[in-house]
Amino acid sequence: MSNKQIKIGTRDSELALWQAKKVAKELQSFGYSTVLLPVKSTGDLNLDEPLYEMGITGIFTKTLDVALIKGEIDIAVHSMKDVPTHLPKGVVEAAVLPRADVSDLLIHKGEDFLNQEQATIATGSLRRKAQWLNKYPSHQVVNLRGNVNTRMQKLQDNNWNGAIFAAAGLERINLKPENNLVLDWMIPAPAQGAMLVVCMENNDYCKAALANLNHAETETCVHIEREFLQTLEGGCTAPIGALAEFKDEKIHFKGALFSLDGKQKIEVEKMVTPTEAAQLGKNCANEILANGGKKLMKEIKKVLK
Numbered sequence: 402m403s404n405k406q407i408k409i410g411t412r413d414s415e416l417a418l419w420q421a422k423k424v425a426k427e428l429q430s431f432g433y434s435t436v437l438l439p440v441k442s443t444g445d446l447n448l449d450e451p452l453y454e455m456g457i458t459g460i461f462t463k464t465l466d467v468a469l470i471k472g473e474i475d476i477a478v479h480s481m482k483d484v485p486t487h488l489p490k491g492v493v494e495a496a497v498l499p500r501a502d503v504s505d506l507l508i509h510k511g512e513d514f515l516n517q518e519q520a521t522i523a524t525g526s527l528r529r530k531a532q533w534l535n536k537y538p539s540h541q542v543v544n545l546r547g548n549v550n551t552r553m554q555k556l557q558d559n560n561w562n563g564a565i566f567a568a569a570g571l572e573r574i575n576l577k578p579e580n581n582l583v584l585d586w587m588i589p590a591p592a593q594g595a596m597l598v599v600c601m602e603n604n605d606y607c608k609a610a611l612a613n614l615n616h617a618e619t620e621t622c623v624h625i626e627r628e629f630l631q632t633l634e635g636g637c638t639a640p641i642g643a644l645a646e647f648k649d650e651k652i653h654f655k656g657a658l659f660s661l662d663g664k665q666k667i668e669v670e671k672m673v674t675p676t677e678a679a680q681l682g683k684n685c686a687n688e689i690l691a692n693g694g695k696k697l698m699k700e701i702k703k704v705l706k
């Protein structure tokens with residue numbers, strides 16, 4: 402093995418840096434030398450506008466993709482749920498790291514409000530908003546954008562009852578407050594809690610290095626979830642949740658599409674053997690599309706575009 406230094410591109414938020422450092426440490430444990438190159442991404446800049454109104458699916462990944470294609474970095478580390486299902490030409494998935502906690506958490510200022518008619522919850526995610534309103538139809542959901550640290554600060558500065566975060570993100574940067582409620586009924590985003598490392602298809606050195614980091618079980622699960630997402634949405638950011646998990650030698654899948662106001666929920670749940678994994682995401686999405694999902698997706702796309 403040569404000691405060629407692997408240039409790791411990362412966004413510059415605390416969570417992104419933690420994830421990139423994790424990949425650096427793992428590569429070093431296999432004898433590779435690395436250097437971190439933080440890149441400012443557009444996802445952190447436009448804080449007033451909801452993501453979906455910016456109409457860009459790859460908002461978090463665009464800057465790193467450009468750096469990768471230009472050869473300024475060798476590999477890029479992403480939260481996999483932020484990565485569009487279609488990678489740019491020439492860019493390949495080189496490793497999916499073992500998945501962390503997949504759940505969403507409500508960070509709150511006292512849980513009493515859950516029994517009340519009126520309450521205000523903050524989130525910038527259509528998926529979380531729709532699921533919250535589905536369960537608590539009389540509550541109000543306000544938009545909350547920014548990286549994890551920014552959102553936590555905004556929650557403190559406002560009189561909202563709570564805000565929703567991915568457990569994985571809070572745990573990684575040691576920011577999980579005591580007043581957290583695990584939303585075990587909420588279906589996570591496809592690939593939530595998983596990290597993806599990408600590189601250029603022709604970069605055999607990095608592909609070989611990163612193969613050491615890949616976690617096959619996580620890879621299988623997130624591919625099912627992302628195939629479900631891709632089959633349903635076709636390039637728009639609809640309120641979609643999906644989770645595949647290995648349970649007793651079987652794969653358990655749960656996925657759902659919601660209307661933006663949370664009033665409609667079309668859900669599918671299946672248990673299959675691992676040999677059936679390849680078609681699972683697609684089959685489940687097609688079931689939802691046939692079950693009213695096609696009409697609902699049309700309505701959602703009309704509003705979001």
Ligand SMILES: NCc1[nH]cc(CCC(=O)O)c1CC(=O)O
Nearest residue numbers: 480483566567569570593594595
């Ligand atoms: N969209 C932002 C984002 N992308 C990945 C994570 C956390 C890590 C993960 O879920 O994998 C977060 C923060 C959050 O959703 O609260």
